[in-house]
Amino acid sequence: MSKRVDHSEAASKFIKAKDHLEFHDKRLWDLRGKRDREVERLPEWEQLRTLASAIKEHTLTHLADYLEEFERNAIANGARVHWARDAAEHNQIVLGILQEAGASTLVKSKSMLTDECEMRPFLEARGIEVMETDLGERIQQLDGEPPSHIVVPAVHKLRGDVSRVFADKIGTDPKNSDVHYLAESQRRHTRPYFLRAGAGMTGANFAVAETGTLVVCTNEGNADLSVHLPTLHIASVGIEKVIPRIEHVGVFVRMLSRSALGSPITQLTSHFRKPRPGTAMHIVLVDNGRVERLGMADFWYSLKCIRCGACMNTCPVYRRSGGLSYGSTYSGPIGVIIDPAFDLRKYGSLPFASTLNGSCTSVCPVRINIHEQIYKWRQVIAERNQLPIVKQQAMAAAGKVLASPKLYRAATEATNLSLAKLPRVVLYNRLNAWGRQREVPGAPKRTFRQWYLENRKPKK
Amino acid sequence: MTTRDDMLARIRKCQPAPVPLPPIPVFDDAATPVLERFRAGVERMGGQLVEARAGADLGALVRSLYPAAKVICSACAELKGTRRPDPRRPPAELEDVDVGVVRALFGVAETGSVWITAAQFGVSALGFLSQHLVVLLDPALVVGNLHDAYRQRAQFDADYGVLMTGPSATADIEGVLIHGAQGIRGLTIVLVA
Amino acid sequence: MKAALFIPCYVDALFPEVGIATLELLERLGVKVDYPLDQTCCGQPMANSGCEKDAAGAEALFVKNFAGYDYVVTPSGSCTHHVRGNLTAIPQTARVLKVRRSVYELVEFLHDVLAVREFPWAEFRHAVGLHNGCASLRALRTASASEIREPPFSKPMALLSKVKGIRFVAPQRPDECCGFGGTFSVFEEPVSAKMGYDKVSDHAGAGAEYIVSGDMSCLMHQKGCAERMGLPVRFIHIAQVLNGARK
Numbered sequence: 001m002s003k004r005v006d007h008s009e010a011a012s013k014f015i016k017a018k019d020h021l022e023f024h025d026k027r028l029w030d031l032r033g034k035r036d037r038e039v040e041r042l043p044e045w046e047q048l049r050t051l052a053s054a055i056k057e058h059t060l061t062h063l064a065d066y067l068e069e070f071e072r073n074a075i076a077n078g079a080r081v082h083w084a085r086d087a088a089e090h091n092q093i094v095l096g097i098l099q100e101a102g103a104s105t106l107v108k109s110k111s112m113l114t115d116e117c118e119m120r121p122f123l124e125a126r127g128i129e130v131m132e133t134d135l136g137e138r139i140q141q142l143d144g145e146p147p148s149h150i151v152v153p154a155v156h157k158l159r160g161d162v163s164r165v166f167a168d169k170i171g172t173d174p175k176n177s178d179v180h181y182l183a184e185s186q187r188r189h190t191r192p193y194f195l196r197a198g199a200g201m202t203g204a205n206f207a208v209a210e211t212g213t214l215v216v217c218t219n220e221g222n223a224d225l226s227v228h229l230p231t232l233h234i235a236s237v238g239i240e241k242v243i244p245r246i247e248h249v250g251v252f253v254r255m256l257s258r259s260a261l262g263s264p265i266t267q268l269t270s271h272f273r274k275p276r277p278g279t280a281m282h283i284v285l286v287d288n289g290r291v292e293r294l295g296m297a298d299f300w301y302s303l304k305c306i307r308c309g310a311c312m313n314t315c316p317v318y319r320r321s322g323g324l325s326y327g328s329t330y331s332g333p334i335g336v337i338i339d340p341a342f343d344l345r346k347y348g349s350l351p352f353a354s355t356l357n358g359s360c361t362s363v364c365p366v367r368i369n370i371h372e373q374i375y376k377w378r379q380v381i382a383e384r385n386q387l388p389i390v391k392q393q394a395m396a397a398a399g400k401v402l403a404s405p406k407l408y409r410a411a412t413e414a415t416n417l418s419l420a421k422l423p424r425v426v427l428y429n430r431l432n433a434w435g436r437q438r439e440v441p442g443a444p445k446r447t448f449r450q451w452y453l454e455n456r457k458p459k460k
Numbered sequence: 461m462t463t464r465d466d467m468l469a470r471i472r473k474c475q476p477a478p479v480p481l482p483p484i485p486v487f488d489d490a491a492t493p494v495l496e497r498f499r500a501g502v503e504r505m506g507g508q509l510v511e512a513r514a515g516a517d518l519g520a521l522v523r524s525l526y527p528a529a530k531v532i533c534s535a536c537a538e539l540k541g542t543r544r545p546d547p548r549r550p551p552a553e554l555e556d557v558d559v560g561v562v563r564a565l566f567g568v569a570e571t572g573s574v575w576i577t578a579a580q581f582g583v584s585a586l587g588f589l590s591q592h593l594v595v596l597l598d599p600a601l602v603v604g605n606l607h608d609a610y611r612q613r614a615q616f617d618a619d620y621g622v623l624m625t626g627p628s629a630t631a632d633i634e635g636v637l638i639h640g641a642q643g644i645r646g647l648t649i650v651l652v653a
Numbered sequence: 654m655k656a657a658l659f660i661p662c663y664v665d666a667l668f669p670e671v672g673i674a675t676l677e678l679l680e681r682l683g684v685k686v687d688y689p690l691d692q693t694c695c696g697q698p699m700a701n702s703g704c705e706k707d708a709a710g711a712e713a714l715f716v717k718n719f720a721g722y723d724y725v726v727t728p729s730g731s732c733t734h735h736v737r738g739n740l741t742a743i744p745q746t747a748r749v750l751k752v753r754r755s756v757y758e759l760v761e762f763l764h765d766v767l768a769v770r771e772f773p774w775a776e777f778r779h780a781v782g783l784h785n786g787c788a789s790l791r792a793l794r795t796a797s798a799s800e801i802r803e804p805p806f807s808k809p810m811a812l813l814s815k816v817k818g819i820r821f822v823a824p825q826r827p828d829e830c831c832g833f834g835g836t837f838s839v840f841e842e843p844v845s846a847k848m849g850y851d852k853v854s855d856h857a858g859a860g861a862e863y864i865v866s867g868d869m870s871c872l873m874h875q876k877g878c879a880e881r882m883g884l885p886v887r888f889i890h891i892a893q894v895l896n897g898a899r900k
Contacts, residue, residue, distance in 0.1 A: 042802070083464040089463065155632075228551055229551050247610050249610055295474030316832065352837065353841060354834070355848075363800045375739070382702070399707030438878050452688055
């Protein structure tokens, strides 16, 4: 049975590292600010959000037809299309393609889906060398950590951390933490792998049904290098990435990088349609719980996600706890509503790592009602007995008291008296979570109700 | 039953009630002229923009922009470099290219992007292995926004195409902006018919 | 206008002065409000914890107390949002739906229903940081949110701006959540406290002597943080300012 993720415990550790916390919070808030400034320049922004949301909802409600259309066109383009019901089948298919081609080195660009499927350890255990080529993903690969943010995977690290990892693993100067030096080192170290890899792998931001095209958005150009040099291109694509037509790509490309980084577009927006002559292209369409989620009346809207990360950047909880505290490929607000569908027990604490403030919903380019789904997941978790016992009992007790005017009055009128009399050491100790870093409210002499009875004549 | 058939059957069973597909409206562009916006976009994203008269000596222009370049690989008929990209050779042979030269098919003012296809590159790796890239672009072919770009439907029949916006970049380490992440370090667009 | 006053459980027990100010303010404006004596709570604490079933009793009692009123006014954005948006643990009869539609947060009621803008008795000669609780802001839409591209507006500001002597400071993150979040404040205490510390520091750094809000729950959390930090910022509910509190 999988171990429960304790977000609060992990967050507590994150907060103690003051320099890292401060940078993390400021950096992601800065991305949120950049996003705001871009949005301000587009009068049609809110209209685009509605449009993008409707295109996604239309596609998802006709998903089978669009997947078939995509497959037809991809095959006509000369690509091979595979279908994987889960992570294990995905990994097996990828391995099979590599083995058939005799490829033992794989360069890849960023794909959350491959992280979700834990593809890398699977392949590495079977003799395939896998090189992450995105700088942030590469840092995390070398450090043996998963990515912490879907757009900026090493945002939780400072340059000194990266210097230490690179010195350890790729032989850079341990005394040099200049960012340009570190980035250049990774560029030079990675280039030979691009040049001699037997295969290249990408994800896909969008899969266009009309033409069988995969659209991949990067800033680094590593997806293009992964595809244009090796003679084999494998693309892992979640089934929810399908969109109907080429004209729709324009809508999403306008929104993706503005939402993610506050830049109007990524430096490279690549459209892979046909393999170049003499090479092979394989597309793996993956379910891994997506179909099940499509059937969840309250939660299928999460499939609209275009992986921009804007929800993470705006989330005050995420910025102060870091992506790794969620214990999953998908963290922050979107993670909170996706992960419980994968494993309710393991991720049962995540929907409570939220104040329900709703900022995530407001920035989502495809209008996912994230905070409303968080609220609904809480009900599911409580119903399935996945709440901590302490909370279950406290809420049952509170529910009884608050349902009865008499019990309520006894509690409120008594609490005030006792709060006034308790010594500090009773109120402020390790068991009283409120009092660890905050003062407890003072106790008034009487409740409002008592004041009302004394000062106003209640109507009969 | 294959995974494919099983997946499609399960999807059909639980697809939510159909939502209609909305039309994409025409969004009015800013009042600023297209080329002015295009220049601002290119420069904002880290590229540079120069103008040249039709018939100018483009080879000389490139050599003046990159005096230290030893290998200039041009995919364009109108510019002779030191080499031409050859699709019959392994693309990795372009790894020593200092400057690649290619002609784009159109530009996008909204973002400062240029559209380049496999046919234009000759060898697509040219756009990513070169240390620097020079892109020729007819100024008459700059469209307003991305919707305009994607409405040019035939362009997207290309085997491969890229909207390139500035050089390759990353800010993955402490948010410090780096140009020349994995791909080109610098992009120069030459506006010439 | 048949109107009633709903005083949230924590206001009743811990901050009765906010309830008193709300009642007095409405009376000053000529609104006669009943105060049903058997009221307790709207059900939010249990529902937000996932325990809708445990909220049913409180919700049923709420409806029982407030059926028959056209307006139920309450000095709490989060309670208003719960009733209007999430009071679903009990069968949704016509009676229940009517009560859900009839609840108004105080600022909404003053701004939209009474359409009042002048409070001639009010005077508050202090530098004020205005805090809009997230439920008030994003659920009830009492002000424009910084994430949304929309023309700026603010109902609380419209009410407060005519108060004699008041001046407003500009924090760096005007609508970032302060971190209360109900039971979040206890079960995710480290993050909650950090958010509270940051919020209070932001306002204090901008020069606020007081933080004013329509949500006492947010203020209770921020006050707890400020007192522990030793920051001299003080906290007051918007009802108290509009009712004429001088400090």
